[in-house]
Amino acid sequence: MFLKVALLVLRKDFAIEVRSREILFTTLFFALSCVLVFSFAFVKEGEPLEDAASGILWIAIAFAGTLALGRTFERERYGETLRALLLAPAPRPAIYVGKLIGIVLLLVVAEALLVPLVALLFQATLFARPLLLSGLLLAGTIGFCAVGTLFAAMLVRARTRDVMLPILLYPITVPVIIAGVRGTSALLQATPDEAAATMWIALLVCFDVVFVTLALWTFEPLMTE
Amino acid sequence: MSDFDQVRLVDVSRHFGRRRAVSHVSLSARSGEIVGLLGPNGAGKSTLIGVLATLVAPTSGGVYYGDGSRGADAALRKRIGLLAHEPHLYPELSARQNLTFFAELYGVKARETVDRALDAAGLGDRGEDEVSGFSRGMRQRLALERALLHRPRLVLLDEPFTGLDDRSVGVVTDRLRRLAADGAIVWLATHDLDLADGLVTHVALMRDGRMLVNEPAAPGLRARYRALIGSA
Amino acid sequence: MRKIFTPLTVLVALMFVYAPVMIANAPYESTMGLVQKIFYFHVPAWWAMFTGVLICGIGSAMHLFRRAPAADRLAAAAGELTVLFGAIGLVTGPLWGRKAWGVWWQWDARLTMALLLELIFVGYLLVRKYGGPGSDKLGAAMAVFGMANVPFVYVSVNIWRTVHPKTSVVPTLGPGMFGAFWYSVLSFMLLFTLLLTIRFHLEQQRAELDRLYLAEEE
Numbered sequence: 001m002f003l004k005v006a007l008l009v010l011r012k013d014f015a016i017e018v019r020s021r022e023i024l025f026t027t028l029f030f031a032l033s034c035v036l037v038f039s040f041a042f043v044k045e046g047e048p049l050e051d052a053a054s055g056i057l058w059i060a061i062a063f064a065g066t067l068a069l070g071r072t073f074e075r076e077r078y079g080e081t082l083r084a085l086l087l088a089p090a091p092r093p094a095i096y097v098g099k100l101i102g103i104v105l106l107l108v109v110a111e112a113l114l115v116p117l118v119a120l121l122f123q124a125t126l127f128a129r130p131l132l133l134s135g136l137l138l139a140g141t142i143g144f145c146a147v148g149t150l151f152a153a154m155l156v157r158a159r160t161r162d163v164m165l166p167i168l169l170y171p172i173t174v175p176v177i178i179a180g181v182r183g184t185s186a187l188l189q190a191t192p193d194e195a196a197a198t199m200w201i202a203l204l205v206c207f208d209v210v211f212v213t214l215a216l217w218t219f220e221p222l223m224t225e
Numbered sequence: 226m227s228d229f230d231q232v233r234l235v236d237v238s239r240h241f242g243r244r245r246a247v248s249h250v251s252l253s254a255r256s257g258e259i260v261g262l263l264g265p266n267g268a269g270k271s272t273l274i275g276v277l278a279t280l281v282a283p284t285s286g287g288v289y290y291g292d293g294s295r296g297a298d299a300a301l302r303k304r305i306g307l308l309a310h311e312p313h314l315y316p317e318l319s320a321r322q323n324l325t326f327f328a329e330l331y332g333v334k335a336r337e338t339v340d341r342a343l344d345a346a347g348l349g350d351r352g353e354d355e356v357s358g359f360s361r362g363m364r365q366r367l368a369l370e371r372a373l374l375h376r377p378r379l380v381l382l383d384e385p386f387t388g389l390d391d392r393s394v395g396v397v398t399d400r401l402r403r404l405a406a407d408g409a410i411v412w413l414a415t416h417d418l419d420l421a422d423g424l425v426t427h428v429a430l431m432r433d434g435r436m437l438v439n440e441p442a443a444p445g446l447r448a449r450y451r452a453l454i455g456s457a
Numbered sequence: 458m459r460k461i462f463t464p465l466t467v468l469v470a471l472m473f474v475y476a477p478v479m480i481a482n483a484p485y486e487s488t489m490g491l492v493q494k495i496f497y498f499h500v501p502a503w504w505a506m507f508t509g510v511l512i513c514g515i516g517s518a519m520h521l522f523r524r525a526p527a528a529d530r531l532a533a534a535a536g537e538l539t540v541l542f543g544a545i546g547l548v549t550g551p552l553w554g555r556k557a558w559g560v561w562w563q564w565d566a567r568l569t570m571a572l573l574l575e576l577i578f579v580g581y582l583l584v585r586k587y588g589g590p591g592s593d594k595l596g597a598a599m600a601v602f603g604m605a606n607v608p609f610v611y612v613s614v615n616i617w618r619t620v621h622p623k624t625s626v627v628p629t630l631g632p633g634m635f636g637a638f639w640y641s642v643l644s645f646m647l648l649f650t651l652l653l654t655i656r657f658h659l660e661q662q663r664a665e666l667d668r669l670y671l672a673e674e675e
Contacts, residue, residue, distance in 0.1 A: 001332075008326065008329055012315070012326045015318060016318060020317050075317075083309065084307075084313035086280060087280065087302055088302065088331065089299040089331060224280065225281040
C-alpha cells in the first residue's frame with residue numbers, strides 16, 4: 001500500500017508534467033541561467049578560477065532545486081489537492097516519498113544537461129570518473145530534496161512560503177553543498193582523487209539516511225493542522 | 226475498525242492562539258441524517274469539517290467514529306469523503322485522469338467507477354478535457370463525484386453550492402438526499418439557509434465558534450434563525 | 458520557580474562583576490597577549506549555545522511527537538538564547554582571529570560551524586514569527602533538523618577546512634588558567650539558566666494569558 005501510493009503520486013506528477021512541461025522547462029532554463037551568471041563572476045580573462053566548475057554546478061542544482069520544489073508544491077496548493085492526498089487511505093509518509101522521488105528525478109534530468117554544459121564551458125574533466133560523479137550527484141540530490149520536500153510540504157499553508165523555503169533549506173543543506181562541491185573538485189584534479197570522492201559520497205549517504213528517516217517520521221505530525 | 230454508523234463530537238475546541246475557531250462543540254449524527262452546519266462566514270464551520278476529516282487536530286475534546294475508537298488511521302480515512310471550498314482537482318489533468326488517480330488512491334476499481342462518476346457529474350462526453358477549461362459549475366459537480374468515488378460513509382461538504390446555477394444545485398441536492406437514504410452520514414456546512422431548507426434533517430447553528438442551536442430541522446429555516454445569525 | 462529568580466540574578470550579577478578580576482589575575486599568555494583573555498568569554502559562549510541547541514531540539518521533538526506545548530515554549534526560549542550566545546561567540550571569535558591570523562575571518566572550522574548553526578536558529582526564529590498559523594510546528598521541524606544536522610556540519614566543515622591546512626594558533630590552556638576558565642564557564646551557564654527560566658516563565662504566562670482571554674469570552 002505504501003509503495004503503491006508513492007508510485008501513484010509519482011505517476012500523477014509525471015502525467016501533469018507531460019501535459020504542461022512547465023516545471024521541467026523552467027527549471028532547466030533557470031539552471032542554465034545560473035551557470036551563465038556565475039560564469040561571469042568566476043571566469044577571469046577566459047580562465048575559470050580554481051574549482052569554479054564544481055561550485056557553479058552545485059549552486060545551479062541547489063537554486064534550480066529550490067525553484068522546482070516551490071513550483072511542485074504550488075501545484076498541490078492550488079485546488080488544495082495536498083489536503084485531498086492527505087485524506088487518502090494510506091500511510092501519509094507515502095505521499096512524501098512519492099513527491100521526493102518525483103523531484104529527485106526532475107533534478108537528475110536537469111543534471112544530465114548541466115554536467116555536459118559545465119564540462120564544456122569550463123574545460124572540466126567531469127567525465128573522467130563517471131560512476132563516482134553519478135554517485136555524488138545522486139546522493140547529493142537525494143539529500144537536498146529529502147529536506148526540501150519536507151520543508152516545501154510543511155510551508156504550503158504559510159503565506160511566506162516563497163521566501164521561507166530557501167531561508168530554512170540552505171543552512172540545513174550546507175553539508176550537502178560542501179560534500180558535493182569538494183567531492184566534484186576532487187574528481188576534477190589532474191589525477192582524480194578517488195578516495196576523497198568516495199569519502200564524500202559516504203558522508204552524503206549518511207546524510208540521506210538520517211534526513212529521509214527524520215522526514216518520514218515528522219511528516220505526519222507536521223501535516224496535521 | 227472498518228465501518229461505523231454514527232459520528233460524535235464531544236466537547237471539541239480548536240484555538241489558534243487567542244482566536245477561538247471552534248469552542249466546546251458537542252454534536253452527533255447517525256447514518257441517514259443530513260446535518261446542516263449553518264452560520265455566517267468565520268463561524269468555525271470549516272474548522273469543524275476539517276476536524277471531522279482528520280485534517281485538523283482539536284485542541285481539546287474528542288471525535289468518535291462509531292463504537293468510540295478514535296484515530297486518524299488509513300482505514301478510517303477510507304470511509305470519509307470531503308468536498309471543501311477548493312475542488313481538490315488538478316486543473317492540468319483531464320476529468321478522467323483526475324478521477325482515475327483518486328479512484329486508484331482509494332483502491333477502488335477504476336474504470337467502471339470513473340465512468341459512473343463522470344455520468345453522475347453530467348460530464349460523460351467531457352471526460353478527456355482538461356479540468357482547467359471547465360466552468361465553475363462543472364468543476365464543482367466533478368469535485369463532488371470525486372469526493373464520493375469510494376462510497377464514503379461519512380460525507381463532509383463545505384459550501385458545496387457556491388457558484389452553482391439552479392439546475393446544478395438541484396442535481397447536487399438530489400445526490401445528497403440519495404446518499405443519506407443509502408446510509409451515509411452527511412455533514413453540510415453552508416451559510417445559505419434557503420438552500421439548506423428542506424434538505425437538512427438536523428440543524429447545528431454556529432456563530433463565533435460556538436454552537437447556538439442543536440435541534441431537528443423544521444421548515445422555514447430562514448425565518449427561525451434569522452435573528453440568531455444576523456444579516457446572513 | 459519565581460522564588461529562585463532574585464537569588465539567581467544576584468548570584469549571576471556578582472559572578473560577572475568578579476569575573477574581570479579572575480580573568481585579570483590569570484596568567485598572561487605570551488604569544489597571544491591580552492587578546493587571549495577573550496577566550497574566557499568566547500568558549501563559555503559556545504557551551505551555552507550548544508546547550509541551547511540541545512534544549513531547543515529536544516523540546517521541539519517533544520512538541521512534534523507528543524503535542525507538548527510547554528516543551529515548545531521551552532524550545533522557543535532556548536532557540537532565542539542559542540542565537541544570543543552564538544552572536545557573542547561570533548563577535549569574540551573574529552577578535553581572536555584578527556590577532557592570531559591577521560584577518561577577521563578566515564573560515565576557521567569551528568567559527569564556520571557556529572555561523573551555520575546561528576543561521577539555522579535565526580531561521581527557526583524567523584519561521585516561528587512569520588510562518589503564519591501553525592508556525593510553532595514549522596519551527597519545531599526546523600529545530601529538530603538543525604539539531605540532527607550538527608554532526609554533519611561538524612564533519613563536513615572540518616574536512617572542508619583541512620583540505621587546505623593552515624597553521625593556526627590552537628587555543629591551549631596553560632597551568633593556572635583553569636581556575637578563571639571554569640569560573641567563566643560556570644558564570645555563563647548560570648546566566649544561560651537564568652535567562653532560560655525567565656524567558657520560559659514569560660512564555661508560560663503568555664500562554665496562560667491566552668487561556669484566560671479564551672475563558673473570558675465564554
